[in-house]
Amino acid sequence: MALPEAQPAEILRSWQKDDLYEKQLAGSLSKLIPSHAPKAGAISSLLYKSFTTLKDLQTLGEEYSGIVQVDETYHRLPTFSNRLFSILLSAFGENLTRKCISHVTKQVEQNASLKPEAQNAIIVVLKTLGNVVPQIESIHRALSYMYGGPLQVGKTVTGINYVHVRPAAPAYYAHLRLLGLVTLLHAIISCGQSFYQAKKQMDEMSDFPNEVDSSKSCVACLEEILHPCVLECGHLFCMQCCYGVLESCALCRTPFTKNTVVPLMNYKP
Incomplete structure (x- = not known):
């Protein structure tokens, strides 16, 4: 039973x-x-x-x-x-x-x-x-x-x-x-x-914009881009972020070194 x-x-x-x-x-x-x-x-x-x-x-x-x-x-x-x-x-x-x-x-x-x-x-x-x-x-x-x-x-x-x-x-x-x-x-x-x-x-x-080109703000720090720099991947960030804490692109995650950062002297977003 x-x-x-x-x-x-x-x-x-x-x-x-x-x-x-x-x-x-x-x-x-x-x-x-x-x-x-x-x-x-x-x-x-x-x-x-x-x-x-x-x-x-x-x-x-x-x-x-x-x-x-x-x-x-x-x-x-x-x-x-x-x-x-x-x-x-x-x-x-x-x-x-x-x-x-x-x-x-x-x-x-x-x-x-x-x-x-x-x-x-x-x-x-x-x-x-x-x-x-x-x-x-x-x-x-x-x-x-x-x-x-x-x-x-x-x-x-x-x-x-x-x-x-x-x-x-x-x-x-x-x-x-x-x-x-x-x-x-x-x-x-x-x-x-x-x-x-x-x-x-x-x-x-x-x-949120995927590209910084169409915006006046840096995606990394969300501040206005005063001294724009371009990375090897083609994305733009402010100079303070590129030569600061960033070690890879905040958008596509591509790693970069500081000597590959290119300042854009006459570019304004």
């Missing part, structure tokens, strides 16, 4: 207990190894799950709530690979995603073959994606409050769920559904703000 699916309240109670123990372990690790304090949270989660979930044991929170992890059939324990991938995704998924986005952003910034318009647009999209990533977990948690299922994205991705192994006390879940609705609305509003800021930046870039 199949065991009943765990209710959202029991899953939440289990997660809260495990989160408490993991934070206590992270605090101890931070005191023991101060140099690794920023990574203590992820390391403590990995250690905690390694000695429980990976050993085919309930976590302390799961034992407290009387629930057990199962696969999508609700009849078997999840495979070792699924449990391991779920743990790694929950512990390092967000940080790894942020690092990947940051790495791609740097590659785009250093890619001189891209047009400035495309380069700036890609950077804005990547920045917006980085702002939206934390809200994905909030949206997933809100749906779990409302409709049940695991709170961690890693468990949902690997098809892990929970069942009761002892009779659950009758409870009303209206307040939990309300919490899920509020959490969902907050996450959607946060995502909307990120998309609005991205659209605003895209509109500002579309209104």
